[in-house]
Amino acid sequence: MSLDKSEVQKIAWLARLAIDEQDIPNYSDELSNILGLVERMNSVKTDGISPIAHPLELPARLRADEVTEKDQRDHFQKNAALTEDGCYLVPKVIE
Amino acid sequence: MHQSTLAQLSAALESKQISSEELTRLYLDRCKQFNDSLNCFITITEDEALQKAKQADKQRAENKHTPLTGIPVAQKDIFCTNGIKTSCGSKMLDNFIAPYDATVVEKMNAAGFVTLGKTNMDEFAMGSSNETSFYGSVKNPWNTEYVPGGSSGGSASAVAARLTPIATGTDTGGSIRQPASLCGITGLKPTYGRVSRYGMIAFASSLDQGGPMALTAEDAALMMNVIAGFDERDSTSAEQAVDDYTKNLNNSIAGLKIGLPKEYFGEGLDSNIAKIVEDGIKELEKLGAVCKEIELPNTELSIPAYYVVAPAECSSNLSRFDGVRYGYRCEDPKDLSDLYCRSRGEGFGKEVKRRIMIGAYVLSAGYYDAYYLKAQQIRHLIRDDFQNAFKDVDVIAGPTATGTAFKLNEKLNDPVSMYLSDIYTVSVNLAGLPAISMPAGFVNKLPVGMQLIGNYFEESRLLNIAHQYQQVTDWHKQIPEGFE
Numbered sequence: 072m073s074l075d076k077s078e079v080q081k082i083a084w085l086a087r088l089a090i091d092e093q094d095i096p097n098y099s100d101e102l103s104n105i106l107g108l109v110e111r112m113n114s115v116k117t118d119g120i121s122p123i124a125h126p127l128e129l130p131a132r133l134r135a136d137e138v139t140e141k142d143q144r145d146h147f148q149k150n151a152a153l154t155e156d157g158c159y160l161v162p163k164v165i166e
Numbered sequence: 167m168h169q170s171t172l173a174q175l176s177a178a179l180e181s182k183q184i185s186s187e188e189l190t191r192l193y194l195d196r197c198k199q200f201n202d203s204l205n206c207f208i209t210i211t212e213d214e215a216l217q218k219a220k221q222a223d224k225q226r227a228e229n230k231h232t233p234l235t236g237i238p239v240a241q242k243d244i245f246c247t248n249g250i251k252t253s254c255g256s257k258m259l260d261n262f263i264a265p266y267d268a269t270v271v272e273k274m275n276a277a278g279f280v281t282l283g284k285t286n287m288d289e290f291a292m293g294s295s296n297e298t299s300f301y302g303s304v305k306n307p308w309n310t311e312y313v314p315g316g317s318s319g320g321s322a323s324a325v326a327a328r329l330t331p332i333a334t335g336t337d338t339g340g341s342i343r344q345p346a347s348l349c350g351i352t353g354l355k356p357t358y359g360r361v362s363r364y365g366m367i368a369f370a371s372s373l374d375q376g377g378p379m380a381l382t383a384e385d386a387a388l389m390m391n392v393i394a395g396f397d398e399r400d401s402t403s404a405e406q407a408v409d410d411y412t413k414n415l416n417n418s419i420a421g422l423k424i425g426l427p428k429e430y431f432g433e434g435l436d437s438n439i440a441k442i443v444e445d446g447i448k449e450l451e452k453l454g455a456v457c458k459e460i461e462l463p464n465t466e467l468s469i470p471a472y473y474v475v476a477p478a479e480c481s482s483n484l485s486r487f488d489g490v491r492y493g494y495r496c497e498d499p500k501d502l503s504d505l506y507c508r509s510r511g512e513g514f515g516k517e518v519k520r521r522i523m524i525g526a527y528v529l530s531a532g533y534y535d536a537y538y539l540k541a542q543q544i545r546h547l548i549r550d551d552f553q554n555a556f557k558d559v560d561v562i563a564g565p566t567a568t569g570t571a572f573k574l575n576e577k578l579n580d581p582v583s584m585y586l587s588d589i590y591t592v593s594v595n596l597a598g599l600p601a602i603s604m605p606a607g608f609v610n611k612l613p614v615g616m617q618l619i620g621n622y623f624e625e626s627r628l629l630n631i632a633h634q635y636q637q638v639t640d641w642h643k644q645i646p647e648g649f650e
Contacts, residue, residue, distance in 0.1 A: 079523075086481060086526040087488075087503070088519055089511030098523070104582050105524055111470045112540050115547070122542030125372050125402065126358045126549060126598020127622070132401060146265050150492035159490050162501050 073103040167192055168328045169645065172385040175331055176233045179226065186226070186236025190219035190280050193238045197282055197329045200649070204305045204327060206320040208243050209251050210283035218280045225278065234388065235278025240330040242321050243284035244291055245271050245376070246365040254367045255287040255299040255317075258493045258513035268365025269397045270334060270376050277392045282330050286320030289515045290484065291341055291369045293317050294588060297578050298517040305574075306349060307646040308612050312571040315345030321379045322349035326613075327649040332389055335379040338369050339472055340566075340591025342377050343603035347566035347615025350605045350644060352632060353379045354386045357623050358598035359404035362397035370479035371402070373472075373595040382642055383604065383632035387411035390625060409626040415633040420454025422631065425559030429465040430590055436569045439614055442607035443565045446616040446635070450563070453634055460559060462551045467544045468593035473585055474528050474541035475596070480518075481525025487513065520581065549597040552619070561631065562619040565590055566603040570612035594619055602628045605641035613644075 074082075079098050083090045090098060144157055153160040167175075167184060178184050194212055201207050215238070222236030246252050246264035248271075253259045267275065275281075288298040296304040296319025304319040306312040307327040314323040318335030322345035325333050335342040337355035346353025354377045361376045368374060378389035390411040397403045426447065431440055447457060489495040489509025496512055499505035514522070528537035555562060568587050577584045594601045599619055606616035620628045636642050 074527075082523045082527045082530070084507075085530060086522045087485075087506040087510055088514070088522060089504075089507040090519070098520070101520055101581060102523060102527070105473060105520070105585075106527070108582050108585065109470045109473055109524075109528075109537065112467060112474070112537075112544055115464070115467060115544065117540060117543035117547070120543040120546050122539050123546045123549065124542060126545075126596070127404070129359075129402070129404075132398075132405075134398070143265070147491075150262055150265065151490065152495035161490055162499050162505055164502055 074099050074106070168196060170331065171382050172234065172237060172331055172380070172388050175237050179236050186219040186222040186280060187216065189236065190215050190238055190282070193282055193330055200327055200329055203310055204307060204323050205302050206286050206304050206323040206327070206329065207240070207283045208253055208255070208286050208301050208320070211250055211281055214250070215280050215282050222278050222280060232277050234392065237279055238282045238330055239274060239279040240282050240285050240321060240324050240333040241271060242287055242318055242334050242336060244287060244336050244367045245334060246367070247271050247281065247284065250284065252284065252367070253300070254291070255289040255301060256514065256518070257300040258487050260300065260494065262492055266365060269362035269399060270366065270393045273392050285324055285333060288317035288319065289518050290367070290480070291317040291336055291338055292480070292517050292521055294340065294344055294584050295572070295577065296320065296345070297574065298515055300515060303574055306571045307649055308350065308571065311573055312612065313348070313574055315348035315567070315571065317341040318379060319345045322346055322351055322353070325349070325351045325379050325381060326646060328645065331381070332385055333379045334376060336366060336374055336376045337595065338373045339476060339595050340588050342379060343566050343591050343601060343615070343617060344588070346379055346603040348571040348613065350613030350641070351379060351381060352383050352386055352602065352604045352642060353377065354390065354602045354625065354628065355594065355600060356390070356394065356625050357404065357600045359402050360600070360623065360625065361393050362400040362403050364397055364399040368483040370476040371483060372479060373476060382636055383602070383629045384412065384415055387415060387629045390629070406623055411626050411629055414626050414630040417630050418454060419450065419631055419634050422455040422561070423559040424450060424455050424457045425460035425555050425562045426457055427460050427462040427465065427555070427562060427564055429462050430564035434568055434589065435565060436609070438609040439565050439569060442609065442614045443616050446606040447563055449635060449638060450631065453638065458559065460555045460562065462555060462593070464544065464547045464551050465589065465593055468548055468596055469586060469589055471541040471544040471548070472588070472592040472596060473524070474537050475545065477521040477525035478529050478538050479525070481522045481529065484518070484522055489513070517581070545596045548593050552597045552599060556621045561627065564617055566615035566617040570609050570614060590617060598622070600625045600628060602632050604632045604635060605644070607641055
């Protein structure tokens with residue numbers, strides 16, 4: 072598997088990562104090498120084997136639908152770059 | 167005093183041979199003295215530590231203490247610490263002051279541990295050499311031209327150099343065991359779900375597990391008694407009852423059945439390391455253990471499967487870093503997309519970006535079955551390999567890493583070669599099993615670790631074997647030159 076420039080740009084966009092134009096060839100090589108390693112998986116047949124997402128395959132735990140957290144908005148927003156009146160500020164989306 | 171184990175420090179505090187404040191000052195002085203050369207701490211929390219130590223002395227005076235009250239510890243900078251910078255080794259979180267404590271930190275604080283600071287690590291725990299940290303590489307105290315391993319390299323280096331008696335680490339593909347091996351200390355990766363992941367910044371949620379990095383198995387057991395257990399705030403926390411991990415330490419291991427996977431002793435293993443591990447196994451045989459060769463036929467597939475599962479989960483987990491709610495935000499974004507893309511592009515380092523991109527690719531439309539689904543099927547095969555082995559043997563033994571510590575910058579530009587060196591550790595994470603690395607010898611004055619893998623929730627057995635081994639060997643007592 073080898074990724075060309077447009078594929079690297081597409082993946083970077085999917086992941087919302089700005090990457091420098093000059094770094095693309097490097098990413099292309101490194102990501103292709105990693106995918107080459109990953110493709111060693113194809114050396115084994117896995118037809119009929121069930122996939123596992125969690126090593127112990129435990130069911131998700133349920134809880135009562137009750138409020139357990141108190142409002143800590145101001146406390147948590149101290150880590151935000153820009154807030155106003157309890158809202159997070161971002162560049163204008165709708166003109 | 168700084169060469170003492172937790173049990174010895176506990177006794178010294180109990181007998182009033184030393185106060186927690188004196189002990190804390192002693193370790194803080196060492197941290198400050200050696201951090202310039204080792205770079206194992208991102209933050210040293212001197213004021214908070216001294217305040218906590220004074221409080222510990224007061225609790226001891228009032229007889230309101232636990233055996234561990236007043237003992238210093240270092241926290242890997244992946245664990246949220248309320249009011250203290252928690253960077254995860256990344257520029258992205260260089261300005262992040264955690265607004266709450268991780269469960270592990272909360273439990274250790276409640277037991278009376280005194281936090282000396284936050285240890286350096288590979289950025290978002292992605293790396294095997296601690297060279298991907300935004301804060302610079304950590305040095306191995308056995309030779310400062312060499313890496314300490316990763317991703318918990320700061321914790322491993324700090325414990326090996328006796329800058330802290332014990333530290334926390336996290337292990338997603340070997341990040342406790344491999345640096346423990348390369349720095350000559352004892353590191354335990356518990357069963358998946360045994361230690362709460364709440365407040366531990368997520369890398370790959372189905373693999374991540376926190377655990378102790380210590381001088382001895384006994385110390386690791388003492389820390390496990392504090393941090394293990396069910397936590398309703400972690401949705402994958404195990405509801406299984408918790409052992410007293412110190413209870414079985416002194417049991418005999420006569421009759422113990424040890425499996426030696428032939429795949430762990432073949433091609434790719436340095437012959438010097440193989441010799442040391444074989445000698446370690448002979449010591450266990452002298453203690454009455456019985457060995458037999460076993461097979462883990464899908465071992466080779468663990469690396470490719472891991473490098474699908476871990477990046478996929480990482481790309482999903484790290485999507486939360488958007489430059490809006492916390493973390494790094496780029497200057498003058500021209501629109502919302504620009505804000506997201508540049509904050510992430512500028513805030514994440516190279517290895518993290520590589521893994522996010524691999525993850526985004528394998529999860530993208532049209533590729534899911536070929537990569538992610540396939541990797542999850544292989545994960546099933548790997549888990550079955552181990553379960554078949556545990557029908558015949560009690561534990562599995564082998565090397566922790568393919569070699570000793572390597573030189574700084576040696577593998578930095580060859581990610582695939584770095585990934586392949588995790589061959590003996592990643593399958594354990596895919597299967598969710600517990601495993602321990604313990605010091606077993608030296609090659610060219612660099613430490614070598616031996617790994618023991620147990621069945622689910624058998625941490626107690628692993629600690630018992632490691633403790634018995636440490637009663638008849640002194641590899642774990644070796645101290646790097648200049649740090650005595």
